[in-house]
Amino acid sequence: MADPAVHQLTGVGIGRGAAVGPVARMAPPLPEPTAEPSRRQAGEELAVATTALAGVAADLRARAARAGREARDVLEAQAMMAEDPALADAIQGGIASGRTAARAVYEAFSGYREALAAAGEYLAARVADLDDVRQRAVAACLGVPVPGVPDPGHPYVLVAHDLAPADTATLDLDRVRAIVTAEGGPTSHTAVLARTMGIPAVVACAGADRLDDGTTVLVDAARGVVVIEPTEVERAQVAAAKATAAAAVVGPGRTADGHAVALLANIGRPEEATAAVAAGAEGVGLFRTEFGFLDAHNAPDEASQVASYRKVFESFPGQRVVVRVLDAGADKPLAFLNQAAEPNPALGVRGLRSLRATPAVLHTQLAAIAAAAAQTAAQVWVMAPMVAEPEEAEWFVARAAEHGLDRAGVMVEVPSAALLANETLAACAFASIGTNDLAQYTLAADRQVGGLSALQDPWHPALLRLIRLVGTAGARTGKPVGVCGEAAADPLLACVLVGLGVSSLSMAAPALADVRAALAEHSLAECQRLAELAVATSSAAAARQAVLAS
Numbered sequence: 001m002a003d004p005a006v007h008q009l010t011g012v013g014i015g016r017g018a019a020v021g022p023v024a025r026m027a028p029p030l031p032e033p034t035a036e037p038s039r040r041q042a043g044e045e046l047a048v049a050t051t052a053l054a055g056v057a058a059d060l061r062a063r064a065a066r067a068g069r070e071a072r073d074v075l076e077a078q079a080m081m082a083e084d085p086a087l088a089d090a091i092q093g094g095i096a097s098g099r100t101a102a103r104a105v106y107e108a109f110s111g112y113r114e115a116l117a118a119a120g121e122y123l124a125a126r127v128a129d130l131d132d133v134r135q136r137a138v139a140a141c142l143g144v145p146v147p148g149v150p151d152p153g154h155p156y157v158l159v160a161h162d163l164a165p166a167d168t169a170t171l172d173l174d175r176v177r178a179i180v181t182a183e184g185g186p187t188s189h190t191a192v193l194a195r196t197m198g199i200p201a202v203v204a205c206a207g208a209d210r211l212d213d214g215t216t217v218l219v220d221a222a223r224g225v226v227v228i229e230p231t232e233v234e235r236a237q238v239a240a241a242k243a244t245a246a247a248a249v250v251g252p253g254r255t256a257d258g259h260a261v262a263l264l265a266n267i268g269r270p271e272e273a274t275a276a277v278a279a280g281a282e283g284v285g286l287f288r289t290e291f292g293f294l295d296a297h298n299a300p301d302e303a304s305q306v307a308s309y310r311k312v313f314e315s316f317p318g319q320r321v322v323v324r325v326l327d328a329g330a331d332k333p334l335a336f337l338n339q340a341a342e343p344n345p346a347l348g349v350r351g352l353r354s355l356r357a358t359p360a361v362l363h364t365q366l367a368a369i370a371a372a373a374a375q376t377a378a379q380v381w382v383m384a385p386m387v388a389e390p391e392e393a394e395w396f397v398a399r400a401a402e403h404g405l406d407r408a409g410v411m412v413e414v415p416s417a418a419l420l421a422n423e424t425l426a427a428c429a430f431a432s433i434g435t436n437d438l439a440q441y442t443l444a445a446d447r448q449v450g451g452l453s454a455l456q457d458p459w460h461p462a463l464l465r466l467i468r469l470v471g472t473a474g475a476r477t478g479k480p481v482g483v484c485g486e487a488a489a490d491p492l493l494a495c496v497l498v499g500l501g502v503s504s505l506s507m508a509a510p511a512l513a514d515v516r517a518a519l520a521e522h523s524l525a526e527c528q529r530l531a532e533l534a535v536a537t538s539s540a541a542a543a544r545q546a547v548l549a550s
């Protein structure tokens, strides 16, 4: 940090934990190396390129030696790419015709890349690995840090301007203690992922771009602050808080007077089911199936989907597992569903709209869900994302019924679906309120833009009034209404949501303990009183203040 007087940065905290560690920054993507002729001797450029490639290969081999089996094979294959003699020849040719080492490496990899991409599906999947080796080799030629998620070889706090889904997918959970980003709102992909992994994060953090590698920081998600060079006392407070969290209450969700509120888990990949069970989840309230296919070039086949869904269902015998069909688009594009470039993807063909445009993909997915459900004892519910009109709910329910899936519901994440809550619920079996998107669309504030995070605050009374409409419609029709957006993971707001008529709360597993404890401290009547106070205000800050002060 340039200014030693700055001791603390503020942003939006994700989760309730805190962690201390040294900063490791995510280096930005490299620009294309200049095509200007080299001013050095060809021999010098060749030495730079040869050393760079040898260094990259050695580094990849060293990582392979430390990695698990699957990752080891990929890393070994990448090391072999860096050592390929045909590539070395192409680089030598480029340097002989006046290119810099970086440019010659860049061009040689491009030729190799095109050949791979043209060679068919399996090899095309290797293109991403090749691009990674190219980035590493070009960075080594230029003497700059390798772009992407850093690997300092010890636990660290990851600091980035922003994180893309592909970056977060490769995070080593044993190493990353906390995440700090300059961009990203409370409902951005980074925030969702940090919550899922139970990693404390501060997003939309002004000044994060000026944190230096190696600086020790304390990331306090509950307060939304990043303390630079924390004192011994501050570090000790983090350790004490961890010990208290470990001793939290367990059991099913209920208010102080025994009103049951199902506490469910949000998961993105089958492997996360284990942590959800360990945290005492009473089922899964949101299985984000698209998370398994963010890198897929082709639509997943039925058999592989059956295998993946079975893993989740088997973890919850007799319990509810709500499977959301693919929610592609905007921040989560899927190559096989979203092809057209759209001027405004969040308002474009996403969610159920893209599945209606590609019905074969939905058909295969519903068939896979039904087959996996038939092989296990879970109560499987299916749910459609981004439903704007009751007619869409009807259409989805009919598609689900064709596969024998009779518990079909919709997400309420577009204001029209909430405003028509009675009609929406009349058309389906249940509703689950996605407060992340509902906030985005109610307040016209892109959830990916950190600078707008104040407008994505789920405490906003405009959002709470929409939730009340759905809660009331649920009570009138006798159909369950849950919340599965990030709002459900805020312990005090969770009580307000229950007061608004919500009967289940679904969240990342690490948030369950705090929400369970908060519910146990409030009766249903108290939750209803808090809800009244919050909806009567005119800003998120006022709603939070009214509830905190009561």
Ligand code: PEP
Pocket: 192, 286, 288, 327, 413, 433, 434, 435, 436, 437, 438, 484, 485, 486
């Ligand atoms: C939501 O929008 O609140 C939600 C739960 O869905 P996602 O975050 O995956 O868009």
Ligand code: MG
Pocket: 385, 413, 434, 436, 437
């Ligand atoms: Mg959503």
